[in-house]
Amino acid sequence: MDLLKEFWIREEECYSWGVFFAVVGLVLSFFATLWHFWFAFRHKRRCEMLLGIMGAASFWNVFIYFLIFTGLVRLVPDIYNKGIPFHYLVAPCAYFFVLFSLFPKLNWPGHWWVHLLPFILGMIDIIPYAIASVEEKKALMDVIVHDMQMTVRHEYGFIDQKWHYINKFLLAFVYIVAQWRLLYMHDLELSPISASTKQNVFAFTIIYTLQLLLQGGMVLSLVFNQTQRSFILQNLDQLSWISFFFLLFSCWLLQNAFRLRAENANDQL
């Protein structure tokens, strides 16, 4: 507890809707993600596996942000920036989830591994921080928690760290367009899936799109107002909306778990 007190910063800001949404979303997404992994392994379901990966990456992203925001990341400096490669998986996972949900009979495309390239590049880029000394890591964390723009300005990486944000969202927008195309092209009359399944995928795409738009809005704010990067990254007005849509996504994930559970029970009957 003493350690928590020592490292905890922005205590006042923690009693805000933004942090509340984030914490509730983290709890919900944690359990929902675990359930999806369990379900996917048990029933060999690729859609649920994709959702599990996406949920885990999103959870990690928000969790690390939460630790930075509160200053607690200084307690565990090693875990910082490990999520970068996984962030690149969110958009492909969402896309393939929609693809295989709408067209369940499709096989994996021939060049599916291309979608993993950003993930691999992200893995390479976290090496400099991973091999830095503990003192260096602690020093960086000390700087970052007080000046959050340092998350994109530090030197521990082969590329300028801001490009992770930009690339991630550019790729995500490419995938989201493709995702909407899938929805458009899908013909329920010719498909074996039920209308409720399509509605579920549709709801997922809407929530994910809105979440992406808000996050993208924040990235654009950062790009166009670079002097205020530190402020924007901790601006609760902006973070509240992003947290809220993360909570919505977590809720969707949870309801999807319940829906699958019910479907599975019906199938067994």
Place this chain on the structure above:
Amino acid sequence: MKHIILWLCLLLCGFAHVRGELPYRHVQVLKGVDDHHVMFTVAEKDPFGLIWLVSGGELYRYDGVHVVPFAKLYEEKLPFDEVQTIAIDPWGRIWLNTRNGMLVFDLTTWRFCFNEHFVEGLTEKKALEFCQAENGFFVATQSGEVWQIDEYRKTLLFSFTVDKRKGRHTVGNLFTADNDGLWLAVSGNLYGYDRHQKKHQVVHIPLEIDDCIEDLLPLKGGVLIRNYRDGYYIYDGSFRLTSIRSAKEHDFTNWNHWGFVEGNRVMLFNNHGQYMELARDTTLTVLKKGYHRLAEHVLYKRLNAWRQFGDEWLLATDQGLYAVFPSSFSFDYVEYGTARGMFRQNDSYYFGGYGFLHRMPLQGSVAEYRKAPEKNYYAAYTQHRDTAYVALESGFLGQMVKGRLSILQPIVSPQYAHKFSDLGYCLSPYKGTTLLVGTSNGIWQYDIKTNQVMPLLDIAGVFFSGGKRILSIRYLGGKLTYSTEDGYYLFDGSRHKKRYPEGKQQLMIYDHLTDQGVEYLATKGRGIVMLTDSGSRTISMQEGLGSNTIYQLFAVQGTLFAGTHRGLSLITDSRIFNYRTNDGLPFEEFNHQAIFYDTAANRLFMGGIGGYVFFNPSDLLKAATQKDAIPEPRIAALHVGLKGNRYKHYYAADLLRDTIVLTEDALTFNMDFARPDFYRHGYDVLYKIDPLMDGFQQMASSGQITLVGLRPGEYKVHVRILPNNGGVEKTWTWLLKKQPTFFETQGFYALVLLSITGIITLIVLQRAKRIKDEKLLRKQISRDLHDEVGGLLTGISMQADLLLLDSARDKQSSATSIGQYSREAVQMMDDIIWAIDARNNDQGNLQERMEYLASQMLEPQGIRLLFDTSTKTDRKIPQVVRQNTYLLFKEILHNISKHARAEWVSISIHIDTKSLVMEVRNNGAQNLPRENTRRKGHGTRNMETRARQMNGNLSSVQENGEYRVLLTVNLRNIKWTI
């Protein structure tokens, strides 16, 4: 000329004594409100450190930078015409005594108070006097009332009688208070009020006291009354003249006497150099008595009012506003002109410079020493108590023995004669009986015994310092160090080496010394450079040094004394203290080689452009570490430029708090920082704006920070006060929040992204639409073929099968059916092909085709055909509409021809830009055969499906013997469904 020289002399003398005989400084705070208006009636300081002035009946505010008329600061119409005097209460409210009564202006809310309880009723009255004690603010009105003012209320203490024929304006106070009571002398009466018992008393002041009454000083148990003619009277139930009385008339006028109360003491000063400290009670016991020293020049101004604020007095005069305050250290000063090297010989100090030497006995004053010739005495070295050597700038070297100076004529070897320079700038003892003299051309070695001089050579016999102007030399531990105009060098007896700066870089170094293993260099432009084994470090103005040009250095026990271009800097324990004129220094610019430490007397002499100051280094260090409180920076005004060429100005203390919110339409933003007490030059102001600036920088003399084109977000304005003398720097921060316009919000950016993504998605979907349309077309063709042609072909197939059967009864009928089905199939194929052919999307094709079809199907059955078409647009009909309309029309005709037995059919088609409306009526609606119901039901469903496919509306109604089918298609909202 009542209040001239002597009054102020005494005032200054008084301060000098009270503050441990520290000399007082006076500065002109303001010359005038402008160049042509220099008279001030009164000046007051508000709790925020700003000065309020009355001049020419107008009220002004001085924030340390600008003098601004109140009329300009207050945007509404002023409720007064003329201000006579002002007072400021402890809650930040200005009490204005105007020609038409009192007004109270609240600095916190920036508005006048009229209806508040503490002022209600007072605004109609004029003030006679204001006074303050530690815990109260009091107003005596001309209507004869004394009020105690609190933060939220007022209390009437007592009433008194005013006789307007009596009374005169005094510089001293005739209304005074302490924590026990109040005293008011008015109209020949003395009013006393006991604040504990809340009772007042009145007594008539004898005429001989009242006629020359000038000041009241509150005592415990009474009041001290200054009568400028007789001296001090005391009233403690009765009036009596105290022992403090005039030896001759008018000894106690404002210009030859001054007295005030401080704590439990009464301080009195007179123009005979005497001072007294008395107990502040009716016994007036003398606590201390002595002489004071006038340490300042006087002000030849007429005094209108004085006010005390902390350790400072503000003097409002006819020729400017002055502040008098104690300096932070008492430097002894030897004033004789530009100083150079000095030395002590026996009981006298000899000061070098240009012209005659100056001599000052240990006890006595400085005077020209004419026994020595006029020379440029540049640097000195004391060899013995009665022998000293002086480096002469022209003349090389002089020897002073027991006050007798002889100019040495050194013998120069012919081989070095052409290099010899007699411009000596520094000297140092060297090996044996030799001296080293730094000249404009290197270092020369002078042998006292032989009177011979030769250049200092290295092991190779090279005159290594030749061509260099030598500025300082020190020989210590067998090593010679010296500085020149291009750097600092070390000579170890055999070879020399440049120590600083490295390489070919040049830096003028005036002086150098070594203390506790660290070498200090006094540089021109780079401050003090410290050389240690681990490298070099610089102490410059950035770290708080007075100047980056250092002329002289002295070190004792880790404390460094540096004579700079801007005052004296003292560096100790990583802290830097600076002394300038307002800290007691008589001058600020020190000189090269003008430094001397008298070990016997423990005096450090540091010389500059006006002579020498001297002091005990420990005393200065002690005084430096007893730092004074530094003023808090204040925002005096905020100016915000808004869109539409609008401006807003904020002055209220309430609005100038730590957090300032700028609206989204703010374009420019100015913060006017006040500089309280800046006239005392006690501090520097630096500022930094996060995240726009990386480091602190000096605030402009205007005190203004201007921000233009601020992006939305948070900015922290840090203002750092850097005390020049003794204080630890302190930083204050204001948070500035700039609200975003809609176009700068996250929401807007999200909308931009949505638009971009939407457009890209639309383009992608448009491309996908082609694929989907093809799919749709294929699906529709297959459905049509299946529905329309498939049935016919099945019929043909069945009839053909019948023909093959021997049992077929009517082969001719089957053949006829096959023929009929085949024709229908051909017709159907033709229709389908026509329908999917995009070339038929032109206007008129649909109507022509429909008219042709109707005539083909109905006229052979004798059904009269009425066809009416109208087209009000040139646009092509969308294929899905044309295709489905045509097939739907065909279905309708088919139903009529097969089942309706109609006599006539009326068809109307109207197409415009918005819609397509088709109406088919016939009169064969009655008596439909029951066996056809199923076929009819199938046909209707088929038609409804087609209507739905183009998002059309199909209705059929049977009334008055007519059957009517109406198709309406909204051409602007065609739905592409299958």
